Amino acid sequence: MVRSAPVTAPAIAGDDDGADLDAIDRDIARRVVLRLVRFDDRGAAPRRQPVAALRAHEDPARFAAVLRQLREAGRIQTGGDAADEPIVELAADMSPDAWPALAAWLATHGRAERLRRELESDAAQWTARPGRRDAGLLDRGQLSELATWLTADVEHDLGLSDAARSFIAASQAAARRTWWPGRGSGGSVLAILLILGFLATPIILLLLVVLAASVIHRFG
Numbered sequence: 191m192v193r194s195a196p197v198t199a200p201a202i203a204g205d206d207d208g209a210d211l212d213a214i215d216r217d218i219a220r221r222v223v224l225r226l227v228r229f230d231d232r233g234a235a236p237r238r239q240p241v242a243a244l245r246a247h248e249d250p251a252r253f254a255a256v257l258r259q260l261r262e263a264g265r266i267q268t269g270g271d272a273a274d275e276p277i278v279e280l281a282a283d284m285s286p287d288a289w290p291a292l293a294a295w296l297a298t299h300g301r302a303e304r305l306r307r308e309l310e311s312d313a314a315q316w317t318a319r320p321g322r323r324d325a326g327l328l329d330r331g332q333l334s335e336l337a338t339w340l341t342a343d344v345e346h347d348l349g350l351s352d353a354a355r356s357f358i359a360a361s362q363a364a365a366r367r368t369w370w371p372g373r374g375s376g377g378s379v380l381a382i383l384l385i386l387g388f389l390a391t392p393i394i395l396l397l398l399v400v401l402a403a404s405v406i407h408r409f410g
Contacts (some may be wrong), residue, residue: 201394211256218248220257221349222297224303226280234286246349248406257264263287273330291382299347302339311335313357320410328361330368 211219228237245253257278260266260318265284268276286293316326328336336358 211259215256215259217347218246218253219260219393220291220299221246222257222260222278223280223292224295224299227300227303229300229304229307234300236280236284238277240275240277243273243360244278246351248349259371271301302348304340306350309354310351310358313351313354316357316360317353323360324364325366328358330365332366333361334360337387 225244226237231277241257244257248256257266261268264281267281267322268278270277284292284297312326312328316323339384340358361372
């Protein structure tokens with residue numbers, strides 16, 4: 191991050207010397223702070239974000255209170271605006287060395303935050319794509335990987351947008367359609383019938399053999 195000089199600030203959001211936020215507010219604080227960090231090949235670095243990009247599904251009043259407390263504690267700072275909205279960034283002297291809670295969040299939640307950003311980016315591209323909406327959705331393999339870490343708790347923890355949730359739901363629906371063809375899927379239906387016929391053939395042959403043996407035994 192920017193600098194590693196120690197700083198003195200009020201206890202907040204999981205500092206080693208105490209915390210004056212409850213569990214819900216600490217989660218909000220963590221989401222805010224992690225969204226003010228850029229992840230790249232060189233590691234983590236500060237990044238500026240408008241307030242809207244920091245807000246998830248929290249109560250607006252509660253979110254504003256946490257943001258204010260982070261600012262008063264010297265963890266974040268606000269500056270010029272974009273489209274009449276304040277821009278937020280980490281305070282200039284904030285670093286993992288200076289703020290133990292930040293180091294812990296980066297270690298335990300950094301990967302999930304990077305995955306959230308990738309998911310949000312894919313969702314935004316899918317939402318903006320004209321025409322066929324099945325294009326750009328997650329495939330079955332990607333959905334399977336997603337399911338291994340995107341539990342209900344993690345989803346709430348990350349604060350996914352409505353667009354990302356719609357993107358996941360559409361991907362799941364498209365994946366189901368590939369296994370259960372609807373109208374206009376004559377080729378798929380024929381393929382399924384051929385597979386079922388192939389699987390049933392040994393059973394039919396066995397029944398014919400049993401029937402023939404029974405006839406021979408009865409009239410032989």
